[in-house]
Amino acid sequence: AAEGQTNADDTLVVEASTPSLYAPQQSADPKFSRPVADTTRTMTVISEQVIKDQGATNLTDALKNVPGVGAFFAGENGNSTTGDAIYMRGADTSNSIYIDGIRDIGSVSRDTFNTEQVEVIKGPSGTDYGRSAPTGSINMISKQPRNDSGIDASASIGSAWFRRGTLDVNQVIGDTTAVRLNVMGEKTHDAGRDKVKNERYGVAPSVAFGLGTANRLYLNYLHVTQHNTPDGGIPTIG
Known part of the structure; x- marks a missing residue:
């Protein structure tokens, strides 16, 4: 009978978590030190794994993962340029695109070959990046060298x-x-x-x-x- 008894003190509980490749919990911008869920902003982070799996070769394709964000190239309110015409919440946000927190005002189609992740913040971002569109901002985080070959x-x-x-x-x-x-x-x-x-x-x-x-x-x-x-x-x- 003594062999069949279980001592509660012998129970081992192991808790661990694996970081998600599809839903990053942390912004790569040093201005945001808290996890995304704990920030006071509406932020969406598009990871490198999502960009890879979807074959998103440019910023416009990557932003299809964010509700309320779109691109218009032709038709009503559109244009015929080859640059990124990004609209957020119905307003033009093309002048609020940043690379590593630095404004990128070029009228170009931005490629994702050197992008680690894309961070979209909805709402005014003047306190984060200075003058920007009232609808939000888009920050492309560049790939950086890491400690493994x-x-x-x-x-x-x-x-x-x-x-x-x-x-x-x-x-x-x-x-x-x-x-x-x-x-x-x-x-x-x-x-x-x-x-x-x-x-x-x-x-x-x-x-x-x-x-x-x-x-x-x-x-x-x-x-x-x-x-x-x-x-x-x-x-x-x-």
Whole structure:
């Protein structure tokens, strides 16, 4: 009978949690030190894993994961430029796009080949980034060198002669230093449209010092070249 008894003191309880690859709990912006669920802002974080799995090659595709955010290229309230025309809650938010917290005002189609995650904040963001649209802001977090070496490459083909390739190389140099290189090339035609094609190439080298320490320094460079044909849906020049 003594062998069948169980002592409550012998019970072992193990609790653990695995970080979600699809729903990051923390913003990469140092201005937000609290978990996303504990912030006083309405924030949506689109992770790198979501961008990869969905094949979102540009910011417009990535933002399809956020309710109330859209892009208009043609038709009513649209335009025929090849830049990101982002609307949030019905108002133009194209001038409130940031890269690592720094305003990016270029009229370009932003690629995600060097993006770690996209953070969307709804509502006024003047206290966070300065002058911005009252509807919200979009912050693209760049990929940074990390403390492990590795290579990640991808190749894609599709209709309308779509071809795309990316390469991501991270190399550790010493105990606290690492370098990272991201490159991208893409060519495509518009399905069913003559003389409409897009090309883009990008390179983004970066170096990090002080990894694993309290003080870190990151140096980043991003260069993107685009050759895009504006297409408003109907002939406008002829």
